[in-house]
Amino acid sequence: MAIATKMLQFMEKSSWIRRMFEEGARLKQIHGAENVFDFSLGNPNVPPPDAVQKKLAEIVNRCRPGMHAYMPNAGLAEVRCAVSDYLSREHCVSLCSDNIIATCGAAGALNIIFKALLDPEDEVLAPSPYFVEYGFYADNHGGVLRTVPTLADFTLDLDGMAAAMGPRTKVVLINSPNNPTGQIYSAESLQQLGRLLEGRSKQYGRPIYLVSDEPYRKIVYDGHVVPCPFDFYLNTLIATSYSKELSLPGERIGFVAVHPHAADLSALLGALSLANRILGFVNAPALMQYLVAELQGLTVDVSIYQRKRDRLVSGLGEAGYDLIVPPGAFYLFPRSPLPDDVEFVRLLQDENILTVPGSGFGGPGHFRIAYCVDDATIEGAMPGFARAINRARSAG
């Protein structure tokens, strides 16, 4: 075999997920797409705000010379200023445009951060359940992902994190609101985490960086607000995107924001910019930079997601599912009625309902429902969800 050994292993490992997708495609072919209830993908279905289309048309029609040209690897001055102004207003930290690097989405942001920070065998510590791509992102740059289970309600287990931290820990990576649990980490827990990181950075003689992956910051319900990690720890980097906030995931636009008092700030910013270049991103897509520069603070209509969440929470609750009501993101992460979550996900498949086993997110015994789907999918799936839990119970 000619391709890289590691990539072959990755493809084999992920192949059961692929088989699930293939199974989904097969089901849709047999029963018709409208009779298959696909909750497997986190692809936002709420349309972008109207202003996106309007601004985009304006920018395209304005057609400035050089608008599609190369630019500094860190991005256009316009977007870096707009983002730093907005973040400075939103949070209690005064940022300047130098603290912002425009990126190809949050995935690009995390990759340039890891490239900039990780020496071989350095560890990235993340609470689990976690977004499965983190393991790949750390490995891409010679690092190793270590995970620490959260508490039963998916909040941070700070004792567990303290126990797992060591001299090779270079990054602590949090994701709040979380994919797959929808949980938000409280200001109090972030403050404790900040203190822990300060102490350990001193103890180990090198800074541990807190990386906050927060593309779901604005997808929150019931008046919840996501605390800003900048407020609790200086060595913090925020990685995010407009994929969910503006429903633009295919356009690959996001940014890194670095705390203005982070250790080795100037070298860190230089390394992020260089990483953007040499990893082949070069710069975030130009047109999308112009667009988001003019749309700071705008968010999709979150009430649509809230309605879907509420319908599922009540429907699944009535059917007997055990779940935490998630304050943010667009995922539910119920307990699997069978100990083996893969087996239960297969039971749901028999009902033409596609979900993802929690094992895939380091959260076995649960399954993920991505409810960024149309209402008909939710209504259509309800009887199947009820039948599946009943079958699981009678099997148990």
Added chain:
Amino acid sequence: MAIATKMLQFMEKSSWIRRMFEEGARLKQIHGAENVFDFSLGNPNVPPPDAVQKKLAEIVNRCRPGMHAYMPNAGLAEVRCAVSDYLSREHCVSLCSDNIIATCGAAGALNIIFKALLDPEDEVLAPSPYFVEYGFYADNHGGVLRTVPTLADFTLDLDGMAAAMGPRTKVVLINSPNNPTGQIYSAESLQQLGRLLEGRSKQYGRPIYLVSDEPYRKIVYDGHVVPCPFDFYLNTLIATSYSKELSLPGERIGFVAVHPHAADLSALLGALSLANRILGFVNAPALMQYLVAELQGLTVDVSIYQRKRDRLVSGLGEAGYDLIVPPGAFYLFPRSPLPDDVEFVRLLQDENILTVPGSGFGGPGHFRIAYCVDDATIEGAMPGFARAINRARSAG
């Protein structure tokens, strides 16, 4: 220091180029931008064809639901079909859409190829002078770049390449038309290279892949045509972008095309798609995929570059510079009148002319002029180019 050791080294190594850019900025501040003649960057200055603006406006105004959504990591069906149809018509190889992966430019294309192919310590062999980013791209994925000098006219030294190839050679990477020399590799030399690679693949018991980085394929002069490496070797991947063809470098749109008879085709395509995902590109920017799908075969007005090339070739020739007339790309790579090309580039700087030393491209004793600049820059620089060579001669 907290950031990755390797990144620190990279930043130090590249810092003298950065100092040159800073010197350029300093000169522009003192003398005014219009009195500094900047030939240092390969940033296309010929505007995109009118159809780009027209199509872009059309696509934005059409505003299909889901047009900014996630998609398969390999790209939209539309663009993959359009590219495979176009390449099948242009070359003698019949491609299907599965053979195409849409990427974030050619830099993204090369990175997913190296991620898919390279095991630790695998070698990428490239003729020099070469695009300086290749070393980073190979290193990103655990590989090592080895270079082999071209002949005096910058054509392939096949004996040199044969001598440099060994059991660790996984990829041979060519770039034609070449940055920085503008040279095109002939059909005959590609045929010989193909035979060499076939023999060595057999000898070593694993395929060596030929990767052809060809973003300048359509930027050619005097009726030159760039031979297609697909015609001469099965294990070939083409990496390219629309950055130069359509003057869209800031938008990060390009593709990988894999020969339909390449070894391990299915695994290779799967690995490329997975690499696009896990490196954080996820997919090429959606809007730009829709755009290029409708503009296959369109090219900027190359006669503008040709006029600039001709003016520089005749002007520099009269001044006494020794150079090969490049058949493609938008670079001249004259011999440095001083043995030390960095020293001569400093002489040019004294004339407010910014160029890049050939040493930066593995081509010492030369310097690179990027002539994708306006005519006034070329005319304004002519007296300075003449004075610099005269000063070099009187110093010599």
